[in-house]
Amino acid sequence: MQNIYNLTLKELENYFIEKKDKKFRATQVFEWLYRKKIVSWEEMTNLKKEVILDLSETFEMRTIHITKVEKDLDVSKYLFSLDDSEKVEAVLMNHDYGNSVCISTQVGCNMGCRFCESGRLKKIRNLETHEMVEQLLEIEKECGKRISHVVVMGIGEPFDNYENLIKFIEIINNDHGIALGSRHITVSTCGIIPKIEEFSNLPYQVNLAISLHAPTEELRNQIMPINKAYPLESLIHTLKKYIEKTNRRVTFEYILLEGVNDTKKHAEQLANLVHGMNCYINLIPYNETNNISFKRSKKETILEFYDILKKNKINATIRREFGSKISAACGQLRSKKEENDEIILHDQHWKSERS
Numbered sequence: 001m002q003n004i005y006n007l008t009l010k011e012l013e014n015y016f017i018e019k020k021d022k023k024f025r026a027t028q029v030f031e032w033l034y035r036k037k038i039v040s041w042e043e044m045t046n047l048k049k050e051v052i053l054d055l056s057e058t059f060e061m062r063t064i065h066i067t068k069v070e071k072d073l074d075v076s077k078y079l080f081s082l083d084d085s086e087k088v089e090a091v092l093m094n095h096d097y098g099n100s101v102c103i104s105t106q107v108g109c110n111m112g113c114r115f116c117e118s119g120r121l122k123k124i125r126n127l128e129t130h131e132m133v134e135q136l137l138e139i140e141k142e143c144g145k146r147i148s149h150v151v152v153m154g155i156g157e158p159f160d161n162y163e164n165l166i167k168f169i170e171i172i173n174n175d176h177g178i179a180l181g182s183r184h185i186t187v188s189t190c191g192i193i194p195k196i197e198e199f200s201n202l203p204y205q206v207n208l209a210i211s212l213h214a215p216t217e218e219l220r221n222q223i224m225p226i227n228k229a230y231p232l233e234s235l236i237h238t239l240k241k242y243i244e245k246t247n248r249r250v251t252f253e254y255i256l257l258e259g260v261n262d263t264k265k266h267a268e269q270l271a272n273l274v275h276g277m278n279c280y281i282n283l284i285p286y287n288e289t290n291n292i293s294f295k296r297s298k299k300e301t302i303l304e305f306y307d308i309l310k311k312n313k314i315n316a317t318i319r320r321e322f323g324s325k326i327s328a329a330c331g332q333l334r335s336k337k338e339e340n341d342e343i344i345l346h347d348q349h350w351k352s353e354r355s
């Protein structure tokens with residue numbers, strides 16, 4: 001059975017046109033789903049019984065469920081169970097400018113970044129569009145707050161699930177629905193060049209973030225295998241074209257890993273690499289995990305690194321840390337910190353479910 005949250009407004013209009021019904025029914029349904037956020041067909045009180053019956057026989061509604069929530073002061077981590085019992089996670093962050101949700105796009109990930117917890121589990125499958133939409137709706141329902149920003153930085157590589165991702169963006173951006181402004185949506189990729197090119201043709205002003213993490217081919221090859229398929233030089237070239245075409249600023253994410261990519265020389269190399277680009281660099285204190293031996297750079301090292309970028313007139317910020325207590329920072333969605341026993345248990349649970 002098709003899921004209703006897979007459908008863009010256009011697709012829903014086609015459904016009604018095929019049924020020889022009015023096109024505007026689609027807008028009505030869309031508004032029920034995304035404005036009033038109903039969870040059962042019967043709640044669509046301005047639709048005729050036959051229409052509701054037809055819809056309910058054709059489409060299913062919510063299929064994913066929150067099975068666990070971990071809350072800290074300004075961050076909550078959600079564990080979702082999908083229809084086939086696979087698990088993904090999403091994170092809610094409360095900023096002073098609004099509430100931001102970090103969503104997952106795949107079960108597991110094939111990119112194999114050496115420092116990343118998510119990628120230790122190979123991709124099992126892509127998430128359907130509706131499973132991305134539902135992460136948002138379920139979190140809104142649970143926390144009772146309006147989500148103002150979405151970052152696609154959870155488990156998975158969004159550009160390895162491109163079509164479903166684009167439909168997701170189209171649905172949450174639509175004016176008749178959640179109407180999340182495209183500037184409030186950020187997609188993060190490890191650098192899949194053909195998809196970055198496709199992304200530049202989108203009619204939306206969605207933000208693009210690139211997981212860079214190394215300023216040289218050699219180092220990037222070592223920590224991010226994707227660099228062998230799409231080398232840094234080509235990536236930067238593609239991004240320059242992207243910026244020229246879209247007139248949009250690109251964000252570079254740069255995790256600081258002690259002794260690996262955090263020396264003064266690396267900072268200089270990074271400054272040279274992005275020199276003249278309309279970009280900013282988000283320096284990210286690494287979230288350590290017991291499974292991986294990389295260490296977080298010292299505070300002074302991070303500050304020194306930041307200063308060098310600034311001296312070279314590169315826009316940079318140091319990411320405010322979210323949820324290090326509950327290990328909920330985006331990109332590190334399964335952790336093994338001691339204070340986090342329950343999540344570890346889940347980890348083991350998932351693994352045993354799969355083996």
Ligand code: SAH
Nearest residue numbers: 116153156157188189190211253287331332
């Ligand atoms: N695959 C996409 C999106 C998911 S990862 C991408 O690569 O961008 C989201 C971000 O979290 C990436 O920048 C990733 O490199 C980073 N990340 C992964 N593990 C991390 C960790 N342990 N601590 C901090 N950031 C991490």
